[in-house]
Amino acid sequence: MCVSLPELLITLVGIEKVIPRFEDLEVFLQLLPRSATGERMNPYNSLWTGIVPGDGPREFHVILLDNGRTHVLADEESRETLDCIRCGACLNACPVYLQTGGHAYGSVYNGPIGAILTPQLQSMEYSRSLPFASSLCGACYEACPVQIDIPEILIHLRAQVNDTGGGPLQERIAMKAAAFGFEDVNRLEDLQKLARWLELPFEKDGSISSLPGMLAGWTAFRDLKPIPKQSFREWWRDREKGDAS
Amino acid sequence: MSAREEILEQISRGLGERGPNRASEYASIPREYKVRGTSDPAARVELFLDRLHDYGATVYRCTNAEIAATITRALSLRNKQAILVAPAFPRRNLPAGFTLLDGASASYSELDQSAGVLTTCAIAIAVTGTIVLRHSAEEGRRALTLIPDYHLCVVYENQVVETVPEGIRAMSHFGTAPLTTISGPSATADIEMTRVKGVHGPRTLDVILAAGSL
Ligand code: SF4
Secondary structure (H helix, E strand, O other): OOOOOOOEEEEEEEHHHOOOOHHHHHHHHHHHHHHHOOOOOOOEEEEOOOOEOOEOOOEEEEEEEOOOHHHHHHOOOOHHHHHOOOOOHHHHHOHHHHHHOHHHHOOOOOHHHHHHHHHHHOOOOOOOOHHHOOOOOOHHHHHOOOOOOHHHHHHHHHHHHHHOOOOOHHHHHHHHHHHHHHOOHHHHHHHHHHHHHHOHHHEEOOEEOOOOHHHHHHHOOOOEOOOOOOOHHHHHHHHHHOOOO | OOHHHHHHHHHHHHHOOOOOOHHHHHHOOOOOOOOOOOOOHHHHHHHHHHHHHHOOOEEEEEOHHHHHHHHHHHHHHOOOOEEEEOOOOOHHHOOOOOEEEEOOOOOHHHHHHOOOEEEEOOEEEOOOOEEEEOOOOOOOOHHHHHOOOEEEEEEEHHHEEOOHHHHHHHHOOOOOOOEEEEEOOOEEOOOOOOOEEOOOOOOEEEEEEEOOOO
16 A cells, blocks of 8 residues: 555565455455545555556565464464454454553554464464453454454463463462362352451451552552452351341 | 475365365355446536545536646646646647646656646546546556646546446456556555545645546
């Protein structure tokens, strides 16, 4: 779009950008500007069909790039990532992107599409946290002109992160502990009772405003409510006994 | 194995077993969008006018016989004494009393310093207010309409199609020439969705919409 008068034109094209026929441009030239900037048409389009003596570039090279794309294609559950036309509508719709901005995604592809594309193109090595950078609200899916189900693919990638080792050590320990706690109702109730005792020293005026160690990171910005004196199960049992408060 | 073979093999492997006929698969893609226009010629031209106005272009309407006089009016209103002309711009439509410069021989810096350029176009698309150049001798090479800051373009009413698909299908017969589509004076809204003018081509676009045909 921004190519004005190159004498030498080298175009790097991801293989998923190739469309079958010239006429298929009628689909993409209608979708792209409307979804990208809300215009009817890009102000300028330049179309080249090789080189023509006397006008346009004198040398024209096209480099068709795979770089992980056939790998994405092979995964049936996330292959539709390759349908993306890079319009950016999902970025503008995304509440996470609006708060964090583009640099937080650590690659040229940011926003919701970046969160699914970057982990797949980089084989997940450097972007294990990206699939989690979403509230799964689905605003991207609604905005996407080619209807890529981004939330579904995010969940698919989250599963892949877990299957290949999961998050940082502390997080994995915390998750294991939570699973252990929630596994058995008696165990959960015992843990609740224990927690009511443990939190006592930190509780002040009905809220917890400062916790020690790693948990201090949480309370630096927000208060925690203490665990209620009575759980729903406890209240239910008391009610059956006939002395519910 | 060459990179090309390797990629092609991985594509077929990635897609797995597929139906035997790619051509029929392509043919069965549903295309429920509007392909053919439904307006009559007058409404189609009105739609094109409306879009051009929306983009901030100045539009003049005239008959085929009045083109030269309308060019005189447009250039006078912009205080232009001299203008570059596409090499095969129809002679009979050239205005008298102006310095007409040969657009074919001008260097890039002459184009840059020029007052503007006068051309025709290949087709126009009403619904998007788009002018399509195929860079024939009537329209001049790409540089002629990209570098000067003012473009005066003559569009004949019968060159106007209604929809984008109609336009693209017409363009598919234009051979291998480079094509440029212009939708309003050059602008980009890429950055923070703010429209900035004069990024790719001329900041000022005047259009003469002439009844009849080239
Ligand atoms: S995922 Fe959809 S909305 Fe996001 S950039 Fe790609 S095509 Fe546009």
